[in-house]
Amino acid sequence: MTRAESESGADRALVSDFLxxxxxxxxxxxxxxxxxxxxxxxxxxxxxxEAEAEELLQETWIRASSSLPAFRWQSALATWLCGIALNAWxxxxxxxxxxxxxxxxxxxxxxxxxxxxRADGTGRVDLERAIRRxxxxxxxxxxxxxxxxxxxxxxxxxxxxxxxTSKSQLSRARGWLRRWLVAEAGSAQKEGVQ
Amino acid sequence: MSETDDDVPPExxxxxxxxxxxxxxxxxxxxxxxxxxxARGMLRAAGPRSRAPVRLAAAxxxxxxxxxxFLAGRSFDPRRPSPTPGPRYALFLLRGQERVPQRPEEEAxxxxxxxxxxxxxxxxxxxxxxxxxxxxxxxxxxxxxVAASAENGEEEIRGFFVISASDFQxxxxxxxxxxxxxxxxxxxxxxxASV
Numbered sequence: 447m448t449r450a451e452s453e454s455g456a457d458r459a460l461v462s463d464f465l466x467x468x469x470x471x472x473x474x475x476x477x478x479x480x481x482x483x484x485x486x487x488x489x490x491x492x493x494x495x496e497a498e499a500e501e502l503l504q505e506t507w508i509r510a511s512s513s514l515p516a517f518r519w520q521s522a523l524a525t526w527l528c529g530i531a532l533n534a535w536x537x538x539x540x541x542x543x544x545x546x547x548x549x550x551x552x553x554x555x556x557x558x559x560x561x562x563x564r565a566d567g568t569g570r571v572d573l574e575r576a577i578r579r580x581x582x583x584x585x586x587x588x589x590x591x592x593x594x595x596x597x598x599x600x601x602x603x604x605x606x607x608x609x610x611t612s613k614s615q616l617s618r619a620r621g622w623l624r625r626w627l628v629a630e631a632g633s634a635q636k637e638g639v640q
Numbered sequence: 641m642s643e644t645d646d647d648v649p650p651e652x653x654x655x656x657x658x659x660x661x662x663x664x665x666x667x668x669x670x671x672x673x674x675x676x677x678x679a680r681g682m683l684r685a686a687g688p689r690s691r692a693p694v695r696l697a698a699a700x701x702x703x704x705x706x707x708x709x710f711l712a713g714r715s716f717d718p719r720r721p722s723p724t725p726g727p728r729y730a731l732f733l734l735r736g737q738e739r740v741p742q743r744p745e746e747e748a749x750x751x752x753x754x755x756x757x758x759x760x761x762x763x764x765x766x767x768x769x770x771x772x773x774x775x776x777x778x779x780x781x782x783x784x785x786v787a788a789s790a791e792n793g794e795e796e797i798r799g800f801f802v803i804s805a806s807d808f809q810x811x812x813x814x815x816x817x818x819x820x821x822x823x824x825x826x827x828x829x830x831x832x833a834s835v
Contacts, residue, residue, distance in 0.1 A: 455757075456817070467684070469683075470683050470684060478748055478752040479753050479756075481749070482664060482746065482749060485662075485663050485665040486661065486662055500666070500672075503669065504669070504672060504673045504676055508682070511677055512682065573655045573656070574659060577659075593661070620652065623652060
């Protein structure tokens with residue numbers, strides 16, 4: 447049995463329990479199993495704005511609770527929930543700033559220089575900050591592909607773009623992060639010399 | 641990462657792989673979301689099902705108690721329904737590559753998954769018992785290989801379930817659905833001798 451199949455078994459039990467009873471306890475178990483991943487995904491999407499991530503998480507669970515009876519398990523539950531969260535995020539982003547929500551228009555927003563560097567020695571905190579500073583369209587693709595494991599075809603379907611656009615946006619987002627890594631390494635070398 | 645990994649430097653890949661995949665949401669947010677769902681009629685308040693017979697409600701409460709016993713280190717409620725008669729199997733939950741929960745919220749989420757799984761087993765009459773074991777290991781007797789292995793964490797038993805299954809294949813099938821595997825743990829399945 448693959449890990450995905452194992453996850454599916456546990457998720458099916460959680461969902462079945464919830465749909466059979468609509469019980470608060472059953473929902474809390476479902477919530478506990480999937481919220482940590484969803485919350486971090488939304489927190490990253492929203493550039494680290496906690497209040498926004500919380501609003502979006504609430505919207506995600508409201509939509510998911512309403513749509514769960516129609517869920518046919520053609521994807522993993524986590525993937526389905528992630529798609530709902532992404533749609534909630536994109537609708538909120540469009541309402542906030544229609545221009546910035548466009549992935550094509552975001553192409554010109556990538557900053558020329560690296561973000562703040564240095565941190566805990568692993569670069570983890572700084573990379574987290576760097577991702578949150580990426581323009582929204584690039585951030586979406588990078589998160590979906592590199593952290594959530596979506597394929598370009600899946601991303602294309604979710605974002606309403608072509609797989610080619612998804613690939614090029616990912617490449618540009620990675621390029622920006624790579625420049626940052628090089629700058630970070632250079633900065634560390636200078637400190638070592640001094 | 642998959643299709644375009646060729647242009648990803650190893651350092652970039654390493655940093656991405658080290659990023660957290662989960663974060664604890666504020667506890668108050670859960671209450672807010674539960675309230676919002678309840679206000680929309682999507683959720684019933686916690687409590688016995690209104691249309692269920694009293695006998696079933698009592699059995700359900702017993703199930704919750706016995707499932708809650710796992711990972712809490714307590715014995716199960718003696719009112720639990722009898723499992724289906726048949727061969728019994730021990731499922732030893734071994735430490736694997738699983739990430740140990742660091743925060744109470746994570747631990748609660750993990751417990752919820754095991755509970756849901758145990759409840760599913762109980763509903764199908766396959767659940768007999770289960771306990772979480774404490775970390776402490778003391779060597780008794782002369783079995784140095786086993787003890788050394790446990791001390792090294794190689795075969796550390798984190799907990800166990802006893803289930804009822806029609807045969808060994810059925811028991812393996814049950815084990816494959818256990819959320820312990822989802823979190824990187826391993827499960828040892830052993831038939832219980834009928835002596």
